[in-house]
Amino acid sequence: MDLQIALLLGQDGIVNGAIYALLALALVLVFAVTRVIFIPQGEFVAYGALTLAAFEAGKTPGTLWLLLGAGVLVALIDTVIAVRGGNPGRIKRIVLWDLALPAAIAGLVLWLEPATLPLAAKVALSLAIVVPLGPMIYRLAYQPLAEASVLVLLIVSVAVHIALVGLGLLFFGAEGSRTTPFSEAQFNVGTLTVNGQTLWVLGASCVLIVALYLFFGRTLYGKALRATAINRVGARLMGISTTLAGKLSFTLAAGIGALSGILIAPITTVYYDTGFLIGLKGFVAAIIAGLVSYPLAAAGAILVGLLESFSSFWASAFKEVIVFTLIIPVLVWRSLTSHHVEEEE
Amino acid sequence: MRMKSLVAALLSAGVVTFAYADITVGVLVSATGPAASLGIPEKNTFALMPTTIAGEKVKYIVLDDASDTTTAVKNTRKLLTEDKVDVIMGSTITPNSLAMVDIAAEAETPMISMAASARIVDPVDAKRRWVFKTPQNDVQMSTAITEHMNNSGVKTVAFIGFSDAYGEGWWQEFSKIAEVRKMKVVASERFNRADTSVTGQILKIMSTNPDAILIAGSGTPAALPQKTLKEKGYKGKIYQTHGVANNDFLRVCGKDCEGTFLPAGPVLVAAQLPDSNPVKKSALEYIAKYEKAHGPGSVSTFGAHAWDAGLLLANAVPAALKKGKPGSKEFRAALRDALEGTKNLYAAHGVFNMTATDHLGLDQRSRVMVKIEGGKWVAQK
Numbered sequence: 048m049d050l051q052i053a054l055l056l057g058q059d060g061i062v063n064g065a066i067y068a069l070l071a072l073a074l075v076l077v078f079a080v081t082r083v084i085f086i087p088q089g090e091f092v093a094y095g096a097l098t099l100a101a102f103e104a105g106k107t108p109g110t111l112w113l114l115l116g117a118g119v120l121v122a123l124i125d126t127v128i129a130v131r132g133g134n135p136g137r138i139k140r141i142v143l144w145d146l147a148l149p150a151a152i153a154g155l156v157l158w159l160e161p162a163t164l165p166l167a168a169k170v171a172l173s174l175a176i177v178v179p180l181g182p183m184i185y186r187l188a189y190q191p192l193a194e195a196s197v198l199v200l201l202i203v204s205v206a207v208h209i210a211l212v213g214l215g216l217l218f219f220g221a222e223g224s225r226t227t228p229f230s231e232a233q234f235n236v237g238t239l240t241v242n243g244q245t246l247w248v249l250g251a252s253c254v255l256i257v258a259l260y261l262f263f264g265r266t267l268y269g270k271a272l273r274a275t276a277i278n279r280v281g282a283r284l285m286g287i288s289t290t291l292a293g294k295l296s297f298t299l300a301a302g303i304g305a306l307s308g309i310l311i312a313p314i315t316t317v318y319y320d321t322g323f324l325i326g327l328k329g330f331v332a333a334i335i336a337g338l339v340s341y342p343l344a345a346a347g348a349i350l351v352g353l354l355e356s357f358s359s360f361w362a363s364a365f366k367e368v369i370v371f372t373l374i375i376p377v378l379v380w381r382s383l384t385s386h387h388v389e390e391e392e
Numbered sequence: 393m394r395m396k397s398l399v400a401a402l403l404s405a406g407v408v409t410f411a412y413a414d415i416t417v418g419v420l421v422s423a424t425g426p427a428a429s430l431g432i433p434e435k436n437t438f439a440l441m442p443t444t445i446a447g448e449k450v451k452y453i454v455l456d457d458a459s460d461t462t463t464a465v466k467n468t469r470k471l472l473t474e475d476k477v478d479v480i481m482g483s484t485i486t487p488n489s490l491a492m493v494d495i496a497a498e499a500e501t502p503m504i505s506m507a508a509s510a511r512i513v514d515p516v517d518a519k520r521r522w523v524f525k526t527p528q529n530d531v532q533m534s535t536a537i538t539e540h541m542n543n544s545g546v547k548t549v550a551f552i553g554f555s556d557a558y559g560e561g562w563w564q565e566f567s568k569i570a571e572v573r574k575m576k577v578v579a580s581e582r583f584n585r586a587d588t589s590v591t592g593q594i595l596k597i598m599s600t601n602p603d604a605i606l607i608a609g610s611g612t613p614a615a616l617p618q619k620t621l622k623e624k625g626y627k628g629k630i631y632q633t634h635g636v637a638n639n640d641f642l643r644v645c646g647k648d649c650e651g652t653f654l655p656a657g658p659v660l661v662a663a664q665l666p667d668s669n670p671v672k673k674s675a676l677e678y679i680a681k682y683e684k685a686h687g688p689g690s691v692s693t694f695g696a697h698a699w700d701a702g703l704l705l706a707n708a709v710p711a712a713l714k715k716g717k718p719g720s721k722e723f724r725a726a727l728r729d730a731l732e733g734t735k736n737l738y739a740a741h742g743v744f745n746m747t748a749t750d751h752l753g754l755d756q757r758s759r760v761m762v763k764i765e766g767g768k769w770v771a772q773k
Contacts, residue, residue: 052595052599055591055595055624056591056592056595059589059591059592062589063588063589066588213424216424216428220428220429220432221428221429221431221432221611222429222611222612222638222640222643222644223612223613223640223644224643224644225644225646311588314588314589315587315588315589315616316612316613316615316616316644318586318612318613320426320586321586321588323586324584324586325588355589356589356591356592357592358592359583359587359589359590359591359592359593360592360593360595360596361592363552363555363581363582363583363592363593363596364555364581364582366582366583366584366587366592367584
């Protein structure tokens with residue numbers, strides 16, 4: 048191995064690591080706020096990428112119907128609860144968010160013929176379809192169980208993951224897709240060639256991380272999320288709605304997932320089930336951070352990316368083994384250094 | 393309520409009696425899970441198969457095994473014990489088919505697999521007596537590749553394959569034959585179907601500077617190493633296996649796949665075959681049927697394996713009917729004998745000539761070398 052190969056591998060590892068970092072941040076966020084280990088995180092990656100690919104192929108993506116269906120379901124449940132609870136004033140909001148918004152997005156998609164639009168508009172439409180699925184999934188699957196134990200929430204996550212993968216196969220078929228790169232530019236740095244898309248991935252990841260930092264540090268909603276993460280009961284006593292915090296964190300997670308998918312779709316072929324493995328690697332990074340620390344999760348993700356890249360050079364048959372075995376020493380180290388607090392039931 | 397269940401009981405009793413008069417075909421395909429891209433066209437193909445053979449009604453019971461061996465075993469038992477099928481068709485992939493061999497033999501029911509590995513039918517022993525298969529053996533395909541490499545003067549070759557049974561199977565066949573053919577294998581790497589990057593493996597392969605590279609993957613995942621090779625400026629020959637022979641691969645790989653060679657069943661390039669080729673007519677017939685139902689360009693070689701299984705059955709049933717009624721043990725045994733006696737059956741993937749020691753029955757006419765040119769499959773002479 049000479050320096051050039053090491054540099055190429057390093058570049059590859061950092062680009063993959065940047066995507067894992069985004070997913071790890073989303074996983075940490077969702078776990079901290081709602082105690083949900085969000086296995087379906089990866090599905091948003093696939094949904095985002097494949098929705099964009101469907102637009103490029105001139106098809107109407109199946110996720111649009113999922114959005115409409117989930118919206119109707121959420122609206123039905125919430126309306127029944129609102130009427131029973133003697134609170135019919137809420138119905139207006141429900142109709143606006145769960146019926147009117149998806150219908151407007153659907154109208155836009157069907158009316159605009161996305162295949163003819165510029166890339167940025169396609170990306171925006173894809174995000175508009177996939178991101179609202181986040182809070183809807185929270186409403187349908189997790190909100191009724193918000194106070195359940197971590198284990199129950201994990202089991203629900205597995206169920207949601209399997210349901211979403213199955214729907215992905217139905218919507219997009221078994222074969223993968225690629226999308227056109229954001230930029231075809233190539234830069235030569237010494238002996239190294241850097242693609243425009245690589246810079247997009249790194250740039251977008253950095254921007255997102257900074258944006259999240261500002262969101263949590265400077266805005267009221269961000270602070271509310273942090274407060275819920277630190278102490279749920281305390282946050283409720285201060286008038287912060289845990290339901291709103293849950294929905295908000297799922298919206299962010301869906302947004303980060305879908306955007307990651309859109310970023311990697313030009314670099315690699317994305318399948319209906321690609322998201323799971325990417326999400327798992329993000330999860331390894333999140334574990335390195337003990338599911339609490341954002342900077343550690345990002346650093347862990349870069350480590351996972353680099354480890355993966357170099358092990359694919361040295362021992363390609365054992366690549367996944369090496370990456371996932373990383374969890375064991377990390378867990379040993381964490382359980383030795385941090386003192387464990389039993390979860391109160 | 394009681395009335396309803398009585399009616400239901402009567403109805404189901406009726407169905408069972410009718411079913412006994414029909415030929416019941418139990419189909420097991422991997423329509424979901426990792427092998428879905430192979431299983432779905434197979435499933436579609438069964439919908440096109442004849443509903444009567446030699447005057448007898450044929451009932452197809454299609455189940456999905458989710459590309460999972462345990463489910464395949466469970467569903468095979470279900471087909472055999474509950475539906476009392478006369479013949480099993482499936483499964484799509486090798487591990488599932490291997491697991492099903494024991495069960496089919498135990499129930500003395502013939503089975504026609506649509507999976508590639510030679511081990512499913514070879515050697516023909518007490519159990520494999522009951523088992524047949526339609527896809528070409530990997531070894532037939534890899535001799536085609538090594539022959540082509542030899543003829544174009546390749547001296548050193550590198551291998552990159554799936555880190556699963558498919559890649560390993562190819563590695564074993566290919567490394568053996570390459571040695572016989574005096575070619576030096578300079579690198580052997582693995583990648584996963586779901587990998588998002590193969591840069592590491594490709595860099596390692598390129599550092600050994602081989603004349604040619606064989607990528608042993610199936611479906612669109614096999615496009616990733618090829619795209620990375622082009623991106624890193626590899627100039628040598630690139631070979632793929634017949635696992636990529638569907639149009640989705642061309643769509644995903646795009647211009648990076650220009651000039652790639654692969655062996656494939658004749659159905660892939662049926663229209664380009666000379667009229668003297670006996671397979672041309674039967675292959676075109678399948679393509680016309682499939683594309684009529686699913687639109688132009690939708691056909692894949694995998695569905696054709698299922699079609700061939702159907703042809704084998706249709707060819708064997710008339711002889712078996714003379715010896716027993718469908719649903720009986722005699723019929724199943726006679727069907728097995730008739731399948732083994734298949735002679736000169738022109739199918740979509742070649743000409744079947746079964747013997748007591750060869751339960752595949754395909755020869756060189758079952759493969760052609762294909763080159764990707766201008767985003768299309770072009771048959772080589």
